[in-house]
Amino acid sequence: MTPIATAPNDRGPRNHAVEVRGIVKTFGATRALDGVDLTVREGTVLGLLGPNGAGKTTLVRILSTLMKPDAGTAVVGGYDVLRQPKQLRRTIGLTGQYASVDELLSGYENLYLIGRLLDLSAKESKARAGELLERFSLTEAAKRPAKTYSGGMRRRLDLAASMIGRPKVLYLDEPTTGLDPRTRNEVWDEVQRMVAEGSTVLLTTQYMEEAEQLAHELTVIDRGRVIAAGGIEELKTQVGGQTLQVRPLHPAELPEMARCLHEAGVAATFSADTGLLSVQLTGEDQLTAVVGVLGTRGFGIAGIDTKLPSLDEVFLAITGKPSAPAAPILDKEPVA
C-alpha cells in the first residue's frame, strides 16, 4: 500500500527536535563536555540541569553553531550542526546570558534588525516587532534605548528577539538568573505560552523550581557528563522512592509506634518537632503493612500521606551538591 502522505520532515529521527550523541568539547586540559547524549522530543521542554561549570552553556553554544564540538554529532530540527549550520540557524532561537541585544538601539529597532537579518520583508519585520513588543509588554518602552531597560525588561526583549523568526527550537540558557520572583514568573508564563504554541525548548537552569515548573523531562549533567535523565517523577522515584508520613492522634505515642513497626520489620523514623512518623517505602505492599501494624496495635492515626522527594533532594542525591537556592529572592544580582 502506498503511503497517503509523507512526513514533511523526514531528515532526522522522527519527533526528535534535538538529538545529541557523544558530544565532546575540550578547552586545553579541561573536558568541558565528555560524551554527552541527549534528546528533546518535539513540542516539549527539556530541562538541562547541572551545577555551575557542568558544561550546560558549552552545550548550548555548540547547538547554536557558536562553537564546534571536538567529537560527536548533534542534529537540531533535522539539521546537522557541523554540516548544515546555515539551515540550522533558521530553525533556532537563542536567549542566553551572552547572545545579547544592542544597548544603544531601541527595543523596536533591535527586533526590526533581527527580522531583516532573518529575511523578513521590511513590512513583515515591522509588524512582527510590533506584535512581539505588545506581547512582552514592551510597547511603551519600544522607542527607548535598551540600555535604559530594567533587568526584567531586558530579558523579555531577549526572549522577543529570539522569537522573531518563529523558531522551531528555542534555547533558553538560564533565562531567569538574576531576576526577581515577579519577573521570573512573567518569563515562565511566556515560556509556557511558547510551548503551548508548539515550540520545542531546551532550558538550562540551576533552579529546581524552574525545572519543576517548565520541564517535561530532565537531563542532569555534571563535569561534562550526563549523570541522570528522564521524567521528573521518574527521577524522583529512581532516587528516593516515596516516603510515607503518618501523623498520630497522640504525638506522645510516636516512639512506641516506631518500636512496634521495628518489631514488624519496618524501619521507621520520627520527629517530635514535626510530630510525624516517616517510613521510606521500598515496595508496593509496605503501605498496607504499616497501616496494618499500627491498626492492630490500636494507635490512633490523624492523617496519612505519601510524598516524592523534592527535586532539590534528587539533585543532591545525584550530584552530591546542593542545588542553587530555589530563586534569588529579593536580591538583585547584576545582570551579566
Added chain:
Amino acid sequence: MTAATLAPATAHADDPRIGLAGHLRHVGALTRRNLMRIKADPESMLDALLIPIIFTVLFVYVFGGAVSGSQHDYIQYMIPGLLGTTGLNLAMAVGTGLNSDFQTGVMDRFRTLPIGRAAVLLSKIVAETCRGLVSFTILIGFSMILGLEIKTGFLQLLAAVGLSLLFGMSIVWISMLLGMSLRSAQAVQGVSMLVMMPLQFGSSIFAPTTTMPGWLQAFTEYNPLSALADACRNLINGGPLTHSVTIVLAWSVAITAVTAPLAVARFRKRT
C-alpha cells in the same frame, strides 16, 4: 523566467545559499544599525566633526607662519595631507566597533542568525565611510572658508578623497586585527593612537621633511602617509602624480596582502 524565480524574496530553509540580494539586504540592515548607533550616541560623532576643525585651526595658525612663511601657503600644504589621514581614522574606528560587538554579545546574536559573517564587517566599513564623508566635507568646507583653493578641479578633489578612502581600506584589516586581539574597546583606541601618532607626525603631512634628522627622513620617506599626503597635495594644487600615487597603491596592496588573510582567518576563527 522572471527575476522573482531567479532570486526568491524569502529564502527557503533548506537552501543554505544567501544570494546577492540577501547579502545586500543584510549589509543594509546592519549599516542602518551602525548609523543608528551613531545617532543614539552623538558624542561619538564629535571626533569626526571637531578633529578636522581643531587640527586645521591649531596647525594653520600655530605652525603655519613658522613652517611655510604664510598661513595661506600652509593651508595649501597641510590640508591635503590631513585629508589623507581621515581615511586612516575611520579605518581605526572599525576595529573599535568590532571589539565592542564581540564584548557585548551582540556578535553572538548575529552569529546565530542565517547571515554571511562578512556582512557584519562590511556594514561597519560602510557606516564608517559615511562618517568619514561627513568628516571630509567639514574639513574641506572649513578650510575653504579659511582660504583653501582647489587649484585643479572637483574631479581631482574627489580623486584625493577616493585615494584616502582606498588607503583607509587597507588599514581596516590592521584595525580588525587589533579589534579582535585586544580586550576592550578602550585598549583598541589606545593602541591605535600609539600606532597612528608617529605615523602621522613622522610624515610630510605637517612639515616638509628637509629639516628632519637623517634617520627620521629615512622613516618619512618610506612612510605611506607621506606619499599619500604628497599625492593629495598634487591632486589639489597640481603637480606630478605618478610617483606618489604608485607608492600609495603599492602600500595599500602590500598591507592588504599581509594583514587581510590574518584578519579574515582570525575573524573566521572567532565567528
